[in-house]
């Protein structure tokens with residue numbers, strides 16, 4: 527069953543406190559989420575002083591990877607629907623002493639993106655948003671020339687037995703994932719609005735990273 531906005535927010539309000547801990551369980555299943563995050567940020571080809579937007583930033587688990595590339599002169603804008611997830615992100619930012627992170631509580635389908643952004647990215651979030659195509663279109667316009675947009679997310683693995691696909695969807699149900707989301711293909715939107723598109727699969731095709739560039 528696909529969740530609506532309020533249901534998604536309510537779900538992540540419940541998950542927020544233990545989200546970072548829950549994510550630490552993933553590597554036990556070979557789901558090397560740290561590597562996927564690093565690859566996603568690396569694919570943006572960021573430099574010192576860059577402005578970066580993260581869509582659906584959650585508790586801010588990607589921020590440290592971005593900080594390593596943009597340094598204190600750069601800026602991260604993290605946008606998320608769920609206040610409780612952003613509270614955890616806020617504590618992370620304060621704990622690390624980062625003064626270059628702006629956190630925004632908003633629906634990314636409604637949010638006005640800034641202009642001349644060097645990189646926009648989303649990890650494990652965009653497929654939850656029904657208007658993902660419009661979001662990618664708007665984000666593509668917000669990029670500066672040569673700016674890049676990257677999406678890392680789950681997808682339906684083509685070569686898995688259907689029983690295993692159903693099990694994977696069930697295991698991810700606590701995060702709002704359902705088989706109904708399989709028809710959402712953000713990588714196709716990236717191909718529509720950007721160039722130099724690269725697509726890479728992970729975890730036997732259950733995950734992907736797709737990146738495109740503004741010409």
Ligand SMILES: C[S@@+](CC[C@H](N)C(=O)[O-])C[C@H]1O[C@@H](n2cnc3c(N)ncnc32)[C@H](O)[C@@H]1O
Nearest residue numbers: 538582583584606607608611633634649650651
């Ligand atoms: C699985 S978490 C991923 C968080 C983070 N990106 C990560 O990789 O750990 C999904 C996040 O997407 C956010 N989200 C879902 N729908 C959204 C929307 N329409 N606008 C903004 N954020 C949204 C949720 O609040 C949640 O924090």
